[in-house]
Amino acid sequence: MIHPVSSFTSATDTALFDRLRSQAEEGILTLRVADVLPAKEAAEAHRRLAAGGVRGRLVLDFSQPL
Amino acid sequence: MKAIGLMEFGGPEVLQIVDLPEPQPGPGEVRIRVHAAAVNPTDITFRTGGRAAPLAEWPPPYVPGVDVAGVIDQLGEATDGRLALGEAVIAYVIPMGPHGGTYAEQIVVEPSGES
Numbered sequence: 001m002i003h004p005v006s007s008f009t010s011a012t013d014t015a016l017f018d019r020l021r022s023q024a025e026e027g028i029l030t031l032r033v034a035d036v037l038p039a040k041e042a043a044e045a046h047r048r049l050a051a052g053g054v055r056g057r058l059v060l061d062f063s064q065p066l
Numbered sequence: 067m068k069a070i071g072l073m074e075f076g077g078p079e080v081l082q083i084v085d086l087p088e089p090q091p092g093p094g095e096v097r098i099r100v101h102a103a104a105v106n107p108t109d110i111t112f113r114t115g116g117r118a119a120p121l122a123e124w125p126p127p128y129v130p131g132v133d134v135a136g137v138i139d140q141l142g143e144a145t146d147g148r149l150a151l152g153e154a155v156i157a158y159v160i161p162m163g164p165h166g167g168t169y170a171e172q173i174v175v176e177p178s179g180e181s
């Protein structure tokens with residue numbers, strides 16, 4: 001069965017986010033990070049995503065001042 | 067407050083460091099000190115102008131990014147008490163509004179999209 005969904009229509013569904021957070025904390029959902037880049041390398045991250053072959057999400061690190 | 071934004075739609079090179087006023091949470095809103103923002107395919111749609119119509123309501127720079135992990139660093143008035151200062155949170159953000167997206171040092175969000 002295929003159900004059409006849009007992240008935009010669920011953007012304020014707090015219960016859904018709580019469920020996702022719990023499932024991540026319990027290890028039911030595994031979070032795959034392909035790589036972490038400094039935020040200033042956002043353009044490079046976009047190039048890598050567009051090139052294909054990235055498994056998991058590229059993450060931009062904003063913890064240090066830009 | 068610095069962010070990664072774009073002044074015109076285009077290739078990856080349009081993404082640049084931009085200086086923006088420090089965002090202030092309005093009633094019911096909270097501000098997150100952003101630690102991490104994921105790069106999602108929809109960010110490329112945003113960058114290349116696929117969301118230009120809703121964005122036309124605001125002047126550039128436009129800041130992409132839909133998801134964020136960080137820490138609450140300011141509460142607006144009349145927040146419901148579910149979220150506290152210093153709390154680690156995740157949030158989902160629609161980046162076509164006045165607050166922009168998650169490629170930023172700080173972002174103001176409605177608490178309903180947070181956990």
